[in-house]
Amino acid sequence: MNKPVSVIEPATAPVARSATASELVRGAIQQKFIMQCCTQCAAVQYPPREACYQCLSVDLEWSEVENKAQLLASTLLHSSNEPYFAQRLPWHTGLASSPTGAAFVCHLLPGCTVGNQVELSLRFDSAGRAVVVAQPEGEAKDADDSQHPNAEDFLWGVQGRVVIFDDVDSDRTEAATQLALASGAVAVIGPDQATGGADEVMIRLG
Ligand SMILES: [Zn+2]
Incomplete structure (x- = not known):
């Protein structure tokens, strides 16, 4: 009988945050x-x-x-x-x-x-x-x-980073994308394009 496999997700800091x-x-x-x-x-x-x-x-x-x-x-x-x-x-x-x-x-x-x-x-x-x-x-x-x-x-x-925003389709994302590129990000990609590279950073807008 196989032992149950437990998957431990890498922990991150708590994500709850108000919209403001x-x-x-x-x-x-x-x-x-x-x-x-x-x-x-x-x-x-x-x-x-x-x-x-x-x-x-x-x-x-x-x-x-x-x-x-x-x-x-x-x-x-x-x-x-x-x-x-x-x-x-x-x-x-x-x-x-x-x-x-x-x-x-x-x-x-x-x-x-x-x-x-x-x-x-x-x-x-x-x-x-x-x-x-x-x-x-x-x-x-x-x-x-x-x-x-x-x-x-x-x-x-975000200098030199590939930025990934969690929200891909809103006016807010568009504004944040322009801000990131103007602040030195090398690219802004969607979550589905992430490769897990060391230069990637995920930023939560929502
Ligand atoms: Zn006042």
Whole structure:
């Protein structure tokens, strides 16, 4: 009698994300730190939302904002129900306060110290989602793979990459394709054209 075969899929970071938050992908493609800003009171919003947290205006626009911040607190995760994180524990996260008034829950690259300045960026996680990542201000961006997360756990920008968008047929995909090509992607292909090459990156728009 044959033993049952169990197939273990490679784990990725959790994929759930609101439609509004998925706009962060544009910043990760361009390597720009874009956030929603209120056109009425100028408050920077994070996480992305439908109405301003300060004045409730629904007139929010995406624009590049200050990416320097102070690390207020850090947390070392020792347990996770998500298989991706469970395989990479302990995992460093933190809370960074921006001069804009916004506070960002972020992944911490090696060397981030509470009380010190950090630089925030939007990068792609293993699921192709844009997430906020902090690195020590002004330090070399070398990878220290002895702890997680490290620079290898994220992709920053699309230069030299073959980009695969999960959604192949929408106005949004067309706009994202133009943005990716203008930002250095060598090609944009559909999921059915993927070959699994090392230069390919899957980005989730939906
Ligand atoms: Zn406002």
